[in-house]
Amino acid sequence: MLACVIHGRGDLRVTELPVPDPGPSEAQVAVRYGGVCGSDLHYWRHGGVGDFRLREPMVLGHEVVGTALTGPLTGLPVAVHPATPCGICPECADGRRNVCRDTRYLGSAARFPHVQGGFAARLAVPAEQLRPLPEGLPLRRAALAEPLSVALHAVRRAGTVAGRHVLVTGAGPIGCLVVAALRAAGAARITVTDLLPEALRYATVAGADTVVRADDPADARWPAEVDAAVEASGVAAGLDACLRLVRRGGVVVQLGMLPPGPSPFAGNLVVTREVELRGAFRFDGEFDEALELLAREPVFDGLISAVVPAREAEGAFELAADRDRSCKVLLDFEGQG
Structure with missing residues (x-):
């Protein structure tokens, strides 16, 4: 499958990786769109985000949507919640899972080994992280769910x-x-x-x-x-x-x-x-709220400035980094499995 892997500062490679096999509690998703985030650009430009530095090659991306291929939502269009909080730390116990001290977040170098991201044609994640799209919400607009x-x-x-x-x-x-x-x-x-x-x-x-x-x-x-x-x-x-x-x-x-x-x-x-x-850091339950809002408001389509084939990821990153020419840039993984 096609994947976008960051190896270091300025070293983004579009490469072929093995298709991941989902584990017992996981589901496999055929990724359609992935939004290029500011943190993805930081990894590409600087080799890190804040204090999170690259220490090994990492698949980028955490704003992804597609179709569930396995699991309870098989065949449905889904958005992927990118966070897996630990559920047992003091922050999780206090209802603030977005600042969990031991969370796993797609495409993040905050821990080592890094958590591989979603800029790949196929993704295996815990099935509980998948959300079916509300009726009438197209996948393209749904790609804004994570940043929203x-x-x-x-x-x-x-x-x-x-x-x-x-x-x-x-x-x-x-x-x-x-x-x-x-x-x-x-x-x-x-x-x-x-x-x-x-x-x-x-x-x-x-x-x-x-x-x-x-x-x-x-x-x-x-x-x-x-x-x-x-x-x-x-x-x-x-x-x-x-x-x-x-x-x-x-x-x-x-x-x-x-x-x-x-x-x-x-x-x-x-x-x-x-x-x-x-x-304000990341989010938790707001993900479901975001999907409902996106389904109601087509105005969000106006913030998607470009959709670029995943094979042209480096050009997409250059476009996303040029704020004179873009707002939100999406990678399109259709047919890259």
Whole structure:
């Protein structure tokens, strides 16, 4: 079968691998689409994500959908929940499985041996990780379920957003999905900032009311104050903007992955304004919520900027890394089994 394997920084190879045999509690999936995520790009560009560094070749990918070939959902179109929490650590016991200290996550170098990912024509995963698609949800749009789950979890971490003005810094694929999640949650006004006009255009497609160039402090569209903010750019300047613009007692959610090591931030504002700074990492039950939302809202189709044959994966990664030309890029594995 065809698979996309990262060997090190800048070393992505499309290669043939043996078809995996599912174990007793596993199911085999014929993968159709896989979404190229920011973490996949980090492994390709830098050989790691944050503190997670490549130590062996790894199949990338954790945003995958396809058709179940074995197991209880045989023959049905399915989305793959990429996480397998341990179920016994203190975090799992506390109902926060998304921060499980011993989870297995598709296409992640967080543990060694690495957890091989889903950018392959065939995938064997625990059958309980498969979700049948809601009626009317096409596989192509369903490929957004994993990143939308991340966005939904971040919005949940922000608390009540209905009727409120929310700032989103960063209009990459995750930032745009945060906008859509905020709109679904009833936010009254959504302002989005980014450096790139094309990214801001996609934010408008997702439902932003106002878009602002992050490098133009004189732009009159900057809000004087917001009720909550989601930092989705992964840069210190984005966090600084969130802390300075959120109202006293407001909430800032750090969703973008900041560079490893110390990051400067306006900690004095956290104190004097009693701003709540909260992290948001992955998701858990939001996956099922994401599938239902995708089934109801065809607007998400507008965030898929390209579908590229899996054999052309390196070109797809180059396109996904160019935010002047793309939002969400999908790999197509049809006929590559």
